Amino acid sequence: MGTRYGQGIMVTPAEHHPDIDPQRFAVHHAPPRGFRQAYVREGVGGVPLLCVHGWPESKRIFWRVIEPLAAAGFEVIVPDLRGFGDSELGPDGFHDVASHALDLHALVRDVLGHERVVVLGGDLGGPVVQDLALRYPEWVDRMVLFNSPLPYLKDLMADIADTRPPRESSDYFFRQGTDADALAAELATPGERVRYIATFYTSRFWAHPGAFSPDQVVFHAEPFADAAHLRASFGGYESSFDASKRAAPSMIGRNERTRTLVLHGPSDRVIYPAFDRMAAVVFPNHVGPFQLRDCGHFVPWEAPHALVSGTMAFCGDLLARRG
Secondary structure (H helix, E strand, O other): OOEEEEOOEEEOOOOOOHHHOOOOOOEEEEOOOOOOEEEEEEOOOOEEEEEEOOOOOOHHHHOOOHHHHHHHOEEEEEEOOOOOOOOOOOOOOOOOHHHHHHHHHHHHHHHOOOOOEEEEEEOOHHHHHHHHHHHOOOOEEEEEEEOOOOOOOOOOOOOOOOOOOOHHHOHHHHHHHHOHHHHHHHOOOHHHHHHHHHHHHOOOOOOOOOOOOHHHHHHHHHHHHOHHHHHHHOHHHHHHHOHHHOOOOOOOOOOOOOEEEEEEOOOOOOOOOOHHHHHHHHOOOEEEEEEOOOOOOOHHHHOHHHHHHHHHHHOHHHHHHHO
């Protein structure tokens, strides 16, 4: 029997496929900044690779790439950000980019002991890894970036068309950023919260059509069934509109230093259509950009082989040294 959240929403047993098994990987916990942060850590001793999820995601979005990345020689570190998944809410009430970046630096450097790291992320995880690369330039060795918000560099991007997300896809952004309490109150039951999140994997066309089966949609939406976690997850959007929602200024801007692999799922209907060209401007020291066929917003799930093989090639010299 599954856990029923309402009409059309049911979590079914996952034994038949490891991709949607919540117990597939051991989950560890540590309190690097005053709250209990959950993370998966596979391939200990390999090249440290920090994988940062976005919204509406959790560490589960990386389920398809953790094993092959670990087998390739990476130590794959996949946390739940504060207020997401199995992690507790931020004790100070902040859930913005700077808070996430500071949390992850404390977890990976101070708790796990890594002096250098490769960072990988998209969506909200994209600004977080961008922040880390500028905040700690000696710590971040390289970056893998896909389908992420970017700083808008007006002069340098003047000749690039489609530098803004489609207007029709922005309603959720404004509502979550400016009316979060009312929206959270409307989503009053676990079923309503799961169904709301499910739309981002289906009818809102973030993903390539057919990329997620019904069971897979629920697997990714289910962590948001908890009211407190869903409300906290809106914090990143609130911080875009209200400076009082930021623990500290985020460090997002042009980065000429960090070597960056740029990947783009072009079926995405929420991020900038010109993401690849824009990212090439923001990160002059880049590899790619590479567009991924039949892939949308959720690159680790929709194009796992491309992400794994691209990251392996990008970090081949680092892997060879560890080997």
